[in-house]
Amino acid sequence: MWARILITVTLVLSVLTANLPALVSPDVKRSIASRTFNTSLRTVENSGICETTPGVHTVSGYIDIGNGENYFFWFFSSRQTKKASKAPWVLWFSGENGPCRVNPDQKTTTINHNSWNEVANVMYIDQPIGTGFSHGAKNADNSKEAASKIWVMLQAFFERYSAYEGRELILALGGYGGHYGPEFVTYFDSQNNLIRLGTIKGEAISVGALMISGGWIDPAAQYASYPEFAAHPPGYSPFISNSVFNQVTTSLHISGGGCLDRLKGCNSAAGIDIFCYNAYLICTEFVFAPALGDRDPYDIRSKLPSPLPPSGYMFYLQQPEVQKAIGAEVKYSECSPNVFNNFIRDGDFTRTLLPQLGALANSKLKILVWYGDADYISNWVGGLAFSREMEWYGKDMFRKASFEDVKISGVGGVGEVINVDNFSFLRVFKAGHEVSFYQSVASLEFLKQVIAKQQIHSV
Numbered sequence: 001m002w003a004r005i006l007i008t009v010t011l012v013l014s015v016l017t018a019n020l021p022a023l024v025s026p027d028v029k030r031s032i033a034s035r036t037f038n039t040s041l042r043t044v045e046n047s048g049i050c051e052t053t054p055g056v057h058t059v060s061g062y063i064d065i066g067n068g069e070n071y072f073f074w075f076f077s078s079r080q081t082k083k084a085s086k087a088p089w090v091l092w093f094s095g096e097n098g099p100c101r102v103n104p105d106q107k108t109t110t111i112n113h114n115s116w117n118e119v120a121n122v123m124y125i126d127q128p129i130g131t132g133f134s135h136g137a138k139n140a141d142n143s144k145e146a147a148s149k150i151w152v153m154l155q156a157f158f159e160r161y162s163a164y165e166g167r168e169l170i171l172a173l174g175g176y177g178g179h180y181g182p183e184f185v186t187y188f189d190s191q192n193n194l195i196r197l198g199t200i201k202g203e204a205i206s207v208g209a210l211m212i213s214g215g216w217i218d219p220a221a222q223y224a225s226y227p228e229f230a231a232h233p234p235g236y237s238p239f240i241s242n243s244v245f246n247q248v249t250t251s252l253h254i255s256g257g258g259c260l261d262r263l264k265g266c267n268s269a270a271g272i273d274i275f276c277y278n279a280y281l282i283c284t285e286f287v288f289a290p291a292l293g294d295r296d297p298y299d300i301r302s303k304l305p306s307p308l309p310p311s312g313y314m315f316y317l318q319q320p321e322v323q324k325a326i327g328a329e330v331k332y333s334e335c336s337p338n339v340f341n342n343f344i345r346d347g348d349f350t351r352t353l354l355p356q357l358g359a360l361a362n363s364k365l366k367i368l369v370w371y372g373d374a375d376y377i378s379n380w381v382g383g384l385a386f387s388r389e390m391e392w393y394g395k396d397m398f399r400k401a402s403f404e405d406v407k408i409s410g411v412g413g414v415g416e417v418i419n420v421d422n423f424s425f426l427r428v429f430k431a432g433h434e435v436s437f438y439q440s441v442a443s444l445e446f447l448k449q450v451i452a453k454q455q456i457h458s459v
Contacts, residue, residue, distance in 0.1 A: 032160055036201055038066040039156040044327040050074075050109055051099040055081035056117070059161070061327035062134075063153045071153055072126040072133035072328065074098075075161075076117040088208070088451050089167040090120045091154075094174040096309065096437035097444075098124065106315040114440035116172075116447055121164060125153065130336035133317075133328040139339065142348035143179045147187035151205070158203045168208035170451060175378065175433065178215025179348065182356035185210055185365065209366035209450045214378040214433045217369075218354045218386035220263045223283045224252060225382030226291040234381070235373055235429070239295050251286035259283040266350050276347030283350070297377040299432030309437045354386055361392040361423050366453050368424045368446065372431030372438060373415075380427045387418075387425045394420040403427070406442075407458040414442040419455035426456055 033040040043061035051058050057077040062070045076099050078087035097116045100109035116122050126132025128146060129139040140146040158165035173181045185207045192204045216222065227248040230240035240248075252259045262279035265271055296306035316322060317332040343349050361367055369387060371380035388399050403416035406426070415428040426446070431438035449456055 034156050034159055036159060037152060037155055039152060040064045041156060041160050042327060043160075044325070047325045047327075049322060049325050051076050051117070052111065053079050053081075053099070056099075057084065062329065063156050065149060065152045065156070068137035069129055069139070069149070070134060070136045070329070071129070071149070073123060073153070073157070074326065075121070075123045075157075076115075077121050079115075079118050084121060085163055087167075088120045088170055089164060090116055090122045090170045090172055090447070092116065092122055092124055092172045093127070093177050093180060094213075094434065094436075095124060095313075096434040097440070098122070102310075102312040102316045104312065106312040107319065109316070112440070114444045116436075116444065118444060119448055120170065120451065121167070123157070125150065128336075128339050130339045131333060133323075133330055133332055135330045139342065141342045141346040143183040143353070144187070146180060147184045150184060151188060151191055151202075154205055155202050165203050168206050170209045170211065170447075171207050172211040172213070172447075173215070174213040174435075176216050176343075178212050178217035178378065179351075179353050181210050181212050181215065182217075182353040182360060185360055186356055207365065209368070209453070210360065211368045211370070211447070211450055213370050213435050214372060214375050215369060215383070216349075216378050217357060217383070218352045218389075219279075219283070219350045220260060220267070220352065221386035221389070222378060222382040223259050223263065223287050225379055225385060226287055226376070227252065229376065229379050229381050230291045230293070233300060233374075236300060239293055239300060240291055244290050244293070248287050248291045251282075257282070259287045263350055266347060267352050271347070271351075273345065273347035276350040277345055279350045280344050292376060295376065296432075298434070299372075299374050300376050301374050301432070308432065309434055354390055358390045358392045361390065361394065364422050366422050366450060368426060368450055368456065370415075370424075370426035370428060370435060370446070372428050372433060372435045374431060375433040375435075377433060384425060384427075387423075392423070394423055397421075398423070398425075405458070406456060408442050408445055409459055411439075411441050414439055417456045419457075424456045 031040060031042045041063055043059050045059050047058060047060055056079055059075040062072055064070050077084040080087060099112055099115040099117055101112050102109055126134040129136045140149055171181060171184060188205045188207055194200045195202050195204050227245050231238050231245050259282055262282055266276035266279045294303050296302045296304050299306055314334060369383060371383050373380055398420045401418045401420060403418055405413060406415045406417050408414050415426055417424055417426045428435050428439050436443040445459060446456060
């Protein structure tokens with residue numbers, strides 16, 4: 001179940017009932033080599049798959065960054081077609097906010113009117129290798145390696161599609177994006193500095209905002225939250241017995257060999273990969289799993305197997321005609337145990353990214369950290385705990401601040417937020433891990449507010 005937090009999903013996840021016309025034949029597939037980098041693109045433009053809005057430019061296919069690494073991507077220009085060349089750019093590493101939803105027949109799709117490309121150009125990337133349609137011999141084993149590969153991918157894309165380069169980037173991620181996000185922004189900033197100095201060639205990538213949904217940012221805070229969240233989930237019924245609660249709490253705090261001490265050792269200056277790997281094993285077996293019981297870790301309102309989000313999108317993406325139309329070269333794979341195990345053994349999973357996130361908050365980067373209130377695996381209680389401990393200039397103000405209600409016209413109360421200057425922490429009601437699936441109208445509104453550099457507020 002942990003593997004899902006690492007994946008990238010290409011398409012929107014939902015079920016609707018309308019029908020669509022027959023599939024549209026794509027433009028000719030093109031292969032173009034980079035003039036600057038050891039990369040090439042194999043793309044299909046305007047495939048007619050998923051996005052059928054007239055005038056919207058779509059590109060799907062592969063960015064080959066060398067070493068046998070082929071990353072699948074899918075780009076959708078803004079539906080505000082006359083403004084697409086000036087619209088903001090969103091890079092998203094999940095799939096629930098895309099242009100279409102899969103119908104119950106699992107063979108057709110329906111337009112999603114709350115897609116994020118309503119207001120922005122959006123690019124989805126399947127990474128690491130082994131997830132989605134991406135394939136190859138090599139792979140990233142940690143977030144730092146992934147950052148360097150994403151940077152090269154973007155350089156290759158902007159070289160080919162120069163009309164979109166130079167745009168402010170909204171980096172939006174979910175789940176393991178809590179690790180990817182801070183690492184990616186930090187790496188992009190360092191590369192921008194080298195470009196300015198003339199040390200390397202490339203297009204500066206200016207990140208204007210960071211959005212992390214259900215983010216796995218600080219493992220210690222999340223593991224520490226599990227027993228309390230299971231015993232007293234705000235707004236929901238408890239799902240842990242007193243005896244299990246006591247056992248899990250002991251496993252957390254026992255001196256020397258407990259979960260929190262092991263995580264502390266992993267994140268110390270002397271922390272090595274094996275320390276972090278062992279911390280994962282202990283914390284998962286004796287804290288995460290027993291506290292969860294038979295509930296869905298991504299939505300505590302359901303027991304396993306959970307019916308939501310529906311899995312029809314996987315069957316849709318396995319259709320040969322769909323794969324051919326979008327330029328996919330392998331079968332779709334939502335999760336990769338090998339990828340997950342590599343990140344675990346490297347120690348990446350149990351290391352905290354809180355210092356990096358705090359540094360970005362200190363730089364006054366616009367940041368939204370948001371959680372569905374029914375998510376267990378990256379629950380909002382743990383998120384609030386590490387947000388209160390994050391070192392940045394607004395720490396004292398954040399700790400003293402209270403939640404404010406957030407209401408959306410036509411929807412009602414959708415959550416509550418703490419805003420301190422450029423940093424917002426948002427709890428979204430009636431939502432599991434994939435917040436944009438459960439609260440699509442509100443999620444699009446939050447994106448608009450982030451693009452406008454506004455604090456999260458009612459409308």
